[in-house]
Amino acid sequence: MNRVPPAAEPVAGKPSRREQILAAAAELFARHGFHGVGIDDIGSAVGISGPALYRHFRSKDAMLGEMLTSISEVLLDGGQARVDAASGPEKTLGDLVRFHVDFALDNPALITVQERNLGNLTDPDRRKVRALQRRYVETWVEVIRAAVPAAGEPTARAAAHAVFGLINSTPHSRHLDRDQMADLLTGMAMAALVQLSDRVH
Amino acid sequence: MNRVPPAAEPVAGKPSRREQILAAAAELFARHGFHGVGIDDIGSAVGISGPALYRHFRSKDAMLGEMLTSISEVLLDGGQARVDAASGPEKTLGDLVRFHVDFALDNPALITVQERNLGNLTDPDRRKVRALQRRYVETWVEVIRAAVPAAGEPTARAAAHAVFGLINSTPHSRHLDRDQMADLLTGMAMAALVQLSDRVH
DNA sequence: CAGGCACGTTAGCGGGCGCTAACTTGCCGA
DNA sequence: TCGGCAAGTTAGCGCCCGCTAACGTGCCTG
Numbered sequence: 001m002n003r004v005p006p007a008a009e010p011v012a013g014k015p016s017r018r019e020q021i022l023a024a025a026a027e028l029f030a031r032h033g034f035h036g037v038g039i040d041d042i043g044s045a046v047g048i049s050g051p052a053l054y055r056h057f058r059s060k061d062a063m064l065g066e067m068l069t070s071i072s073e074v075l076l077d078g079g080q081a082r083v084d085a086a087s088g089p090e091k092t093l094g095d096l097v098r099f100h101v102d103f104a105l106d107n108p109a110l111i112t113v114q115e116r117n118l119g120n121l122t123d124p125d126r127r128k129v130r131a132l133q134r135r136y137v138e139t140w141v142e143v144i145r146a147a148v149p150a151a152g153e154p155t156a157r158a159a160a161h162a163v164f165g166l167i168n169s170t171p172h173s174r175h176l177d178r179d180q181m182a183d184l185l186t187g188m189a190m191a192a193l194v195q196l197s198d199r200v201h
Numbered sequence: 202m203n204r205v206p207p208a209a210e211p212v213a214g215k216p217s218r219r220e221q222i223l224a225a226a227a228e229l230f231a232r233h234g235f236h237g238v239g240i241d242d243i244g245s246a247v248g249i250s251g252p253a254l255y256r257h258f259r260s261k262d263a264m265l266g267e268m269l270t271s272i273s274e275v276l277l278d279g280g281q282a283r284v285d286a287a288s289g290p291e292k293t294l295g296d297l298v299r300f301h302v303d304f305a306l307d308n309p310a311l312i313t314v315q316e317r318n319l320g321n322l323t324d325p326d327r328r329k330v331r332a333l334q335r336r337y338v339e340t341w342v343e344v345i346r347a348a349v350p351a352a353g354e355p356t357a358r359a360a361a362h363a364v365f366g367l368i369n370s371t372p373h374s375r376h377l378d379r380d381q382m383a384d385l386l387t388g389m390a391m392a393a394l395v396q397l398s399d400r401v402h
Numbered sequence: 403c404a405g406g407c408a409c410g411t412t413a414g415c416g417g418g419c420g421c422t423a424a425c426t427t428g429c430c431g432a
Numbered sequence: 433t434c435g436g437c438a439a440g441t442t443a444g445c446g447c448c449c450g451c452t453a454a455c456g457t458g459c460c461t462g
Contacts, residue, residue: 017409032320035236039450051451052410060450116317119233154376155385162389165370166363173362175355184356187400188363188393195392199384218439240420252421253440261420404462411456419448426441432434 018056021046023109025063030112030171034064034120064117065125071110072132075103079139089147090194096143097189100167101182108171115168137161150197159196163189219257222247224310226264231313231372235265235321265318266326272311273333276304280340290348291395297344298390301368302383309372316369338362351398360397364390 024045028037039060040050057063082095104111121129140160145151151159167185176184225246229238240261241251258264283296305312322330341361346352352360368386377385 033234033236033317035234036321038448048410049412051412054451055409116234120237155381158374158376158382158385159389161374162367162370162386165373166367166393169363169366172366173359175358180356181359183400184359185363187396188360191396192367192389192393195388199388239418249440250442252442255421256439406459406461408459409457411454413453413455415450415452417449420446422445423443424441425443427439429438430436 017046021053021056022063022067026067026109026113029064029067029117030109034117061120061122061125064113065121065129067110068114068118068121068129069125069132071107071114072129072136075100076132076136076139078103079136083139083143089143093143093147093193094186094190096140097163097167097186097193098182100164101170101185101189104167104170104185105178105182111168112171144193144196148193148196150199155196155199159193163192166192218247222254222257223264223268227268227310227314230265230268230318231310235318262321262323262326265314266322266330268311269315269319269322269330270326270333272308272315273330273337276301277333277337277340279304280337284340284344290344294344294348294394295387295391297341298364298368298387298394299383301365302371302386302390305368305371305386306379306383312369313372345394345397349394349397351400356397356400360394364393367393 021042025037025042028041028045039053042063043050043053053063057066078099079096082099083092085095086092087095118126118129137157137160140163141153141156144156144159145153148156166189170181170185174181222243226238226243229242229246240254243264244251244254254264258267279300280297283300284293286296287293288296319327319330338358338361341364342354342357345357345360346354349357367390371382371386375382
């Protein structure tokens with residue numbers, strides 16, 4: 001008795017068909033856009049063909065939904081964890097930046113999909129993802145305002161989005177190796193943020 | 202004699218059906234993605250219906266092609282103009298940043314389409330657009346290296362892409378008014394760039 | 403060892419989409 | 433005045449795509 005749950009994640013680290021499919025789909029969605037990828041494309045990317053995917057997902061929309069929801073959760077949880085391990089305003093901001101940089105560098109396809117394909121979600125999925133994203137942004141806004149007290153809230157919010165754009169640009173340029181890229185992006189992001197204190201408002 | 206050319210731009214400032222269509226299509230492509238927008242959607246956005254568009258464009262692909270080519274040309278020409286009016290390395294970099302910021306703030310839909318839909322171009326169109334983009338990036342790389350001699354070429358290239366990401370994030374956040382946003386983005390971009398001199402390599 | 407279930411296959415449906423065809427209308431210049 | 437052309441209409445073709453149906457197969461368990 002007590003078998004492994006049929007539709008949940010496996011007990012150990014095995015990639016599990018579902019995750020394998022999601023990874024392949026993410027790559028394809030990132031390259032061609034949601035509507036530019038067919039069911040058969042995703043299937044053959046994991047060695048099975050078309051309709052077999054429906055043994056694992058209810059619909060193509062559900063794949064995108066699960067993909068974006070899980071990204072948003074990972075980001076929010078990781079961000080919260082950095083804040084909870086607080087060690088001083090500026091240090092916390094640095095941790096947050098570094099966390100996002102690492103995630104973007106290690107998951108370029110997911111980052112790209114999240115940036116480009118939010119509009120292709122079903123309404124309920126989009127609501128859920130947007131709620132998670134808003135909480136993540138909120139975390140950033142608070143940390144920025146703690147580290148740069150001169151910044152007003154709208155400024156902090158706009159700055160957070162700008163920094164996301166800076167960091168998330170990484171899938172489009174691969175001229176440095178991973179660690180150099182991480183240092184470069186972190187440095188640029190931090191410089192862009194700390195100078196906020198020099199500006200009026 | 203000497204009538205206005207039938208398929209070229211009009212003599213004076215009139216928006217000309219073609220440009221009107223391109224603007225509407227850009228908005229739709231930005232919101233739903235190229236494949237998420239139908240011919241009929243574009244048509245009804247300008248008050249005509251579906252197939253009438255083929256009086257103005259050879260195909261849906263041609264609309265996207267013309268859209269992206271013209272953006273790339275505007276950016277390249279504008280960038281070159283700033284460099285030609287050179288007034289010292291750091292000042293030139295500032296002009297370039299400001300130029301791109303202004304363009305992004307005034308054409309959010311175009312920026313979004315260029316970022317997301319390069320992969321939906323036909324092969325010849327994509328080649329042309331990529332060539333133009335590469336020359337634009339090249340302009341940035343040279344200006345960055347002139348203003349920040351410590352930066353190596355791969356670093357300058359990666360930094361240019363990162364700054365594009367930062368500036369192009371503007372369609373996703375509208376919490377400040379236009380001019381405040383322009384100042385914020387310019388300040389963040391410049392701070393991110395000048396600190397390159399602090400890093401080894 | 404028999405039954406069930408997870409997982410895969412191929413065939414085919416229904417609908418949407420890009421594009422063409424055929425036709426209409428109003429303006430403009432000789 | 434009237435022919436021609438730019439610019440729009442509707443009808444419809446052909447294709448592709450998401451998804452379902454019906455069926456096969458091997459493993460795991462009671």
